[in-house]
Amino acid sequence: MDNPTVLLVDDEAPIRKLLSEIATREGFAIHTCPEGDAALETLAEHHFDLMMVDLRMPGLDGLEVLRRARPFIGSTHVVLMTGYGSIDSAVDAIKLGAAEYLQKPLNLSRVRELMREVRASVERREAVVASEGALAERLEFCGMIGRSAQMQELFTTIRRLAPFVRTTLISGETGVGKELVARALHTLGPRREKRFATVNCSAVVETLFESELFGHVRGAFTGATDHKIGLFESADGGTIFLDEVGELPLAVQSKLLRVLETGEVQRVGSVDSRKCDVRVVAATNRNLEVEVAEGRFRSDLYFRLNIVELVVPPLRTRREDIPYLAAAFLRHFAREFKKPIAGITPSAERLLIEAPWPGNIRELRNTIERACLLGEGRLLTERELQPGASRFGAAPDGVVRPPVPPPASTPSPVVPLPDREAVVAALGQAGGNRAAAARALGISRRAFYRLLEKYALQ
Ligand SMILES: Nc1ncnc2c1ncn2[C@@H]1O[C@H](COP(=O)(O)OP(=O)(O)OP(=O)(O)O)[C@@H](O)[C@H]1O
Ligand SMILES: [Mg+2]
Missing domain, CATH: 3.40.50.300 (P-loop containing nucleotide triphosphate hydrolases)
Structure with a gap:
């Protein structure tokens, strides 16, 4: 596996340097930021397994960073650090998703221990996804995956x-x-x-x-x-x-x-x-x-x-299949796009398991394909699964929206379907008369109505 990742956010350069040294020894890939805004931008682009953020900084303070980053740090282990420890900010930090609160001066052996724990949990997680993918492939039946x-x-x-x-x-x-x-x-x-x-x-x-x-x-x-x-x-x-x-x-x-x-x-x-x-x-x-x-x-x-x-039952009645399907599609598209994507973060997986999937497996497959195309890190996160919230501020309430599917692809028909433009043109020429437009396109009225539905032209 690749190295686990850590984002270190502190306005004091000596602290960044100290933590970087420890993290390097513990095998982490490191990103550092001297202030909150830069941290938010970095978080928008990358997934981190661990984030250590200072409470008191000029500009955005640590709590504000957590508040704004919240929809995107669902699977990140967040640690807040401060030299002015107060119970109140500790409680706030926990509410905002911090797992831990460290007092400065930092207890270095605790920092090391913490990094080892995060590293071990990332390794466990990747092992689980790898075995789900492998199991899914073993359970495959004529190209179909289904454990339910x-x-x-x-x-x-x-x-x-x-x-x-x-x-x-x-x-x-x-x-x-x-x-x-x-x-x-x-x-x-x-x-x-x-x-x-x-x-x-x-x-x-x-x-x-x-x-x-x-x-x-x-x-x-x-x-x-x-x-x-x-x-x-x-x-x-x-x-x-x-x-x-x-x-x-x-x-x-x-x-x-x-x-x-x-x-x-x-x-x-x-x-x-x-x-x-x-x-x-x-x-x-x-x-x-x-x-x-x-x-x-x-x-x-x-x-x-x-x-x-x-x-064939709809996907929402067999949600236990979703992790296996997702793992198999992820393997497939990671290979196809030659990307080192190894798995899905737990919160992203939860999002997939809970989504309604009106377009069923095709929609799930398209969603994973798109996420693999967009994903930069080692793990797919919620970020790649929800197009509307790709920047901070798009979901200030922290509400995670279900993935929006790209349009479903249609199997290749004997005669190609008229495309959207052709349908619009036919309707225009027929003066809005649908029966006439259908005739002009040489398709049945019913097929024409379905096209209107498909292209959202009602
Ligand atoms: N159990 C499965 N395991 C893996 N992939 C699947 C499974 N079921 C469907 N798929 C994939 O999902 C997509 C949609 O499947 P398919 O075209 O068979 O659906 P369909 O029921 O015929 O849909 P429609 O009614 O829209 O024609 C395909 O890419 C297919 O490979
Ligand atoms: Mg079909």
Whole structure:
């Protein structure tokens, strides 16, 4: 491991020199500051395992430094030093997060002992994170990490079903890992050598759906200048993953049902059918029962699909997985960005464990990625996890906000989604008429509404 870090803040140069000498001998990397403002700036840039700060200094005094630095020193061992010891300031210091209060003249053997204790606790902490990361990797199941009982049960079910299941419905909120589950079913099944083809049903241009899935013959419609093989035929023997199956237009739903029932596909414009043997795994983050009740999804297709339904639980119901996921993502991104990040501070980890994660694992992953990109120290701290509070004063109340996620990335669809600008332009050209704008973009009205939601354009 790298050396533990200490920030020494004192207006008296001889004290800084004395403490620096001891800290060097105890194996610390050292930063010194002669006054409070400089200390706050240094704290904004670096994580410290130990901070020793003088109470009486010109400018900001030690208590004021603690008060302003509070949101950022959650995992720093803070020691206040003073030659004018008073019970009151000691109590204040403790309230502000100081762990200890040392009288001047300093008892040097106590200083040494203190540094050894901090060093030992940093080493313990790093060992824990390293073993969590290693354990997470050992517990990995087809790219999925999950220590919770729910995930372990899901893994068992996947292992049992994978050898023979024909049709599966995977449901769960956005970012919970539905696609990984689908891939696991494929990888552990007899078709692992064959294709795994993904169709993002919310992104396919409505008029092209049938031909994307089932192919077409020349002249089937304007623009069909040649034969085309559909995904079903090209994935013959393999798996088709129908992502966001709830977005499938009703007309295509009935064709899909026929394919599932007969095992035959018919290219658009052709009367012949061809045998086609594919495993269909469908995923949805909507409640398909509601879609059925409201007439947007065919009940017969629903029953056909949900013969086997796998439910992937949201992250907030399995928070015990968070430290393992975080440790694994951290390892991954630290390697990718070539950064010597070894772990997470305990208070940052608490923040992760308690956050609501509406975007589930994708959001957690993005958050760690971003933090690894921003992080400079050996440990990720709250600072990198909360964008709004990257400078002092942004959270004067000491309130720690949950991480704000970057926008979720979408899996690559068969046809790329129109971007935000395209949607805005289409709306403008259609004079605000959404149905017309959707038509102009060649997507379904429902897909269009989802885009409005995605780009926050309502
Ligand atoms: N158990 C897990 N362990 C490790 N990484 C995971 C796990 N579950 C999901 N991920 C990661 O989280 C991200 C989102 O997963 P995935 O794309 O499978 O979610 P999804 O349920 O299909 O989401 P959506 O409904 O938005 O399509 C991916 O980067 C995936 O690798
Ligand atoms: Mg997905």
